[in-house]
Amino acid sequence: MRLLVKAPAKINLSLDVLHKREDGYHEVEMIMTTIDLADRLELTLLEQNAIKITSLNRFVPDDQRNLAYQAAQLLKERFNVQKGVSMTIEKIIPVAAGLAGGSSDAAAVLRGLNKLWGLGLTIDELAEIGAEIGSDVSFCVYGGTALATGRGEIITKLPAAPTCWVILAKPFIGVSTSDVYRRLNVNTVKHPNTEAMIEAIECGDYKSVCSHVGNVLEEVTFQMHPEVAQIKEQMKRFGADAVLMSGSGPTVFGLVHHDSRMQRIYNGLRGFCDQVFAVRLIGERHKLD
Structure with missing residues (x-):
């Protein structure tokens, strides 16, 4: 079988x-x-x-x-x-x-x-x-x-987050999650508004989702690996609706609503970064057969 x-x-x-x-x-x-x-x-x-x-x-x-x-x-x-x-x-x-x-x-x-x-x-x-x-x-x-x-x-x-394109860019480095957490000072970081993000998702409000993305680990990883911060700035300049590092990094993702802009950002990043992907949000839970 x-x-x-x-x-x-x-x-x-x-x-x-x-x-x-x-x-x-x-x-x-x-x-x-x-x-x-x-x-x-x-x-x-x-x-x-x-x-x-x-x-x-x-x-x-x-x-x-x-x-x-x-x-x-x-x-x-x-x-x-x-x-x-x-x-x-x-x-x-x-x-x-x-x-x-x-x-x-x-x-x-x-x-x-x-x-x-x-x-x-x-x-x-x-x-x-x-x-x-x-x-x-x-x-x-x-x-x-x-x-x-x-x-x-x-x-x-x-609920499923509002559907959109997700552009991912990963530099050719690895990041130690334990190192990032060890260097994190929870008293000095800017905490994201989790409740506002939940409300945006529940309302299906794409613009509000984009305005409430946040990751307290970003600044630590950016200090350890400045090239990750550079990718984020590049993706912003190319016109993504929201840009954030995922987890402890080093992958940075951008949310994009329009197909034409997605293609432009994707093409621009391919000359700037090792691994670039353009995919969709799935949003739905797995089901057991």
Whole structure:
């Protein structure tokens, strides 16, 4: 038996950090939404009790360091599954980009193996298991648009964000999320208005969504990697309706409503940046087959 599963990337329309918790994590308020840029995973049932990963991307580990492997291993151990799986990962989402590529792969494996191994779990149960793997995995299990609180694992569903183009630009650098959080001073940052963003999404108000994007991690990453700030300024100059860094970076995204302007910005950035994509917001939640 073989199963194909898509693992879409996410962007943060709003990312706020409230304080550092006693457990070492940070308390966050994030509004995330999935976009039509996705890894593709092929899961093949194995009769032997083994987990195998194949990827043509040299930056993707094929062992326990891979979140997709961890997801399969966790399900095997939790539910005493005696069969195995061979996973082939076609990486489309840039690695270490602030787009939750690894987390989305893990979430896709949870959804896929739930069917392949006949576990019969609900999507809420899969999201709860995903929280044990990484902070973004719970959201990626659901997909769509949501408010994520706690350390990112408490998910509150929101309506689909207003449809538009999303232009992504990633420089050829990686950013350490732990380094960014370590350098963050929550007392000096300008906190985004999470409630205003939620209201804009609920009203389907594209202009209001654009005016309330915000990410407290931007300034830290900009100080560490000035080229990320340069990409943001370039995208603004090209005429995007709103521009923001996703997650801890280094990917910067722009929201654009009109096709002609999207094409102009996309073409302009391709001469300025290593990896550029133009995709649509997905907005709708995943459904279990």
